[in-house]
Amino acid sequence: MDESHDNLEQRLDEAGRWSQPRDASWDSLLDRLESQDESAERPGGSSRPPWLAMVVAAGLLIAMVTGLVWLSQEPRDGKDFVHADPIEPIEVKRRGVTLTVFSASQNSQQTLFMPLLGGGQGGASRFGNAKQGGAEQMQMDSQELLAPNPGGYIANGITQQTFGRPSVAGRQKRGMALVKDRRLVMHLKQGDNLVKFTDVAATIDPTSVRLTSDTDPLGTQVVEQNFEFDLATADALLKRFVDKKVSCVERDSGELIEGFLISFDAQSLLLADAAVSDDPDAPRPKTEAIVRSQLQSIRVAEMPADLYTRPTLVWRLRTKTPGNHEMTLSYLCGQAVWQADYNVLIRDQDVDAGDTLDIKGWVSIDNRSGATFEQAGIKLIAGDVNRVRDPWAVVTGYGQNSEELWWSDLNVDGVFEAELEVRQKKFSEKTFFEYKLYTLSQPSTVKDRQIKQLNLLKAGGVKARRRYLFDPNRDATRATVQLLVANSEENHLGRPLPKGRVTFTAVDADGETQFLGRDKIDHTPKDEELELNLAKAFDVVCSHKQVRYKKLAHNHYEYRYEMRIRNHKETAINVRAVGHLASHANWKVTKTTDKYTKHDFKTLHFDCRVESNTEKKISYTVEHKW
Amino acid sequence: MQKTDAQLAREAAGGSTPSFGVLVERHRAPLVAVAAGVLRCRDEAEEVAQEALLRAWQKLRSLNDPARFGPWLRTIARNLALDRSRSPRPVPLPDDPPERSSSGDSDERIAELLAAVETLDEEFREVIYRKHFSQQSGRQIAEQLGIAEGTVRSRLSRAYARLRETIQRD
Secondary structure, X not given: OOOOHHHHHHHHHHHHXXXXXXXXXXXXXXXXXXXXXXXXXXXXXXXXXHHHHHHHHHHHHHHHHHHHHHHXXXXXXXXXXXXXXXXXXXXXXXXXXXXXXXXXXXXOOOOOOOOOOOOOOOOOOOOOOHHHOOOOOOOOOHHHHHOOOOOOEEEOOOOOOOOOOOOOOOOOOOOEEEEXXXXXXXXXXXXXXXXXXXXXXXXXXXXXXXXXXXXXXXXXXXXXEEEEOOEOOHHHHHHOOEOOEEEEEEOOOOOEEEEEEEXXXXXXXXXXXXXXXXXXXXXXXXXXXXXXXXXXXXXXXXXXXXXXXXXXXXXXEEEOOOEEEEEEXXXXXXXXXXXXXXXXXXXXXXXXXXXXXXXXXXXXXXXXXXXXXXXXXXXXXXXXXXXXXXXXXXXXXXXXXXXXXXXXXXHOOOOOOOEEEEOOOOEEEEEEOOEEEEEEOOOEEEOOOEEEEEEEEEEEEEEEEEEEEEOOOOOOOEEEEEEEEEOOOOOOOOOXXXXXXXXXXXXXXXXXXXXXXEEEEOOEOOOOEEEXXXXXXXXXXXXXXXXXXXXXXXXXXXXXXXXXXXXXXXXOEEEEEEEEOOOOOEEEEEEEOOOOEEEEOOEEEEEEEEOOOEEEEEEEEEEEEO | OOOOHHHHHHXXXXXOHHHHHHHHHHHHXXXXXXXXXXXXXXXHHHHHHHHHHHHHHHHXXXXXXXXXXXXXXXXXXXXXXXXXXXXXXXXXOOOOOOOOOOOXXXXXXXXXXXXXXXXXXXXXXHHHHHHHHOOOXXXXXXXXXXXXXXXXXHHHHHHHHHHHHHHHHX
């Protein structure tokens, strides 16, 4: 391999970009460090004075002796209770997660319960989230971002922080998923406990949340549940410091300005030199308006305890069984959806005898719920799940129902960063209620803001009949090429096909794969026929006209129509010509050149064969009477 | 001037999480690269990189020469990745299509390049990782390693030459 100098450097740069961490779990790495056991090996241990270690050791010894005495006196009712140390903080560890994603539904209503945070996707994690930087970016250097924030630095010039939460401004994305999240909650004490679950979907429906203890389902109950979504944005922090002292650092001069925050908006802060008193006779403090864009940073005394860095579920949990509990959390969340995509390669083309197709079906899961589901068991529900509009749901002015537009977003640069991951794992399909349930054979990680593609089916040698559809109401001059595919076992299919998009390709004379067209299919059970529209035929020209009109009585008319189909191909073709009749009158076909079938009360189908380089004329006379 | 790894490592050994945070940010991409070169799997490499950092945090006091924090950290990651590669892992299905990266190279090709970087001598690896993975400038590398900028350039040049040889040989 000949590697030029530049090429090697480029490849190394590319490898460097590729190696940049993407996993959301990096955000919590420092938290995990801090929550590690206070073992002797932990840094900083040696810096403690020796007398402190002795005091701690003595304390532990006393606690152990006291505990042993207490345990020996505690009456037991047959259960081997583990008595948790009351000072041990509650820890939550993820055990596993199952994600059941519902297919994009026609009757999808806006059911997201997510509060509006609006605005851009700016946001910064502990390590900085460069990918999500919006116009208003956290203006901190890494040192500030990484600092434990004892003084509560606020980056200036930022008005919103969404922490990876999908923006709900503008288009409302649809979709729904059921999340079943199993976690180990450690060190619960008997009685009430405050338990917090982070890493839940930002689009969670709080009313659907259910938490159960698998360790003691009867003795453990949720007393209170809160979904905390007031995230630690700069403005949220400032709001809590109105009437309190803040310090600002000017961008250019580095000068420190201190004062009591009177009010603030996106552009400015109003500071006073003393706290404003409620006493009307008290001297009024001097106030000064400071333009926020001129500030480098704003410092507040401390981080309020009621601000969260990410959406968090908080429970007051009452249990009779202290110790560790295996718990299951389930909830519905929005903005996770899947759809099927079928790639159809027309392998052998034969207009007359029928085409041979190779069909590959893919499942595309689009997760924008705000949570990453690590090594999740994945289930997909195919079918139209009924939903009702939630009164809190965000109503957008777009009123868009088109899923096409929804999916087309994936290709719009800058709308969001879609990371395409292609994996192939097997789906098994089962009937579930009135739907089809597809279960993935192996766990898979579904990251936030990612489209994951998984293999759904592969079928080769599928036979298709080709038909040319001439429907004057659709196109007055051209016929649509249709492929009719029997979804049967004999035809190497015979399985439920979820609704999705079908892309047709074929190999040209040079061996290149060419795009032929695209269509959609609805949920299709087995043993039904798929009717796929490919394109408009080039060599088939059609016309339709009314050639006779006669009034037989005041309520009785006669019409004659004529359809002509000219086949310029070198092979004969099968054609379906559609005749449309008046829907407001009784009709009767009195004369026709070809046999027809009545499709519905106002539509006739003429199925005929048109030989190569010939013209086919279909004429039919209809009497309308009312 | 940025704090050197040695300064930060000393502070972190004294219990400073923010200092360790800076080291994390500086070294996490090289760690992912080292692990990916062994494991040939990006997702697993990230897990190993995090595990290596957690281990390093626990064992930081055992590091005799804080100036060698980077090589020491990468050794932890390499050993963890080797351990993991020896343990039973899920076998990918035979017809798995290659994962597409946002850039041109496939994941497999990048992993091959990373494995090639790992065959270089430590002094060459160090400058490659700092320049291409930690995105440090020549001056920053010189400051961090306590060497002249010209030395950084010559080391990089020799590192590229060695790397080209390795790639061509393979």
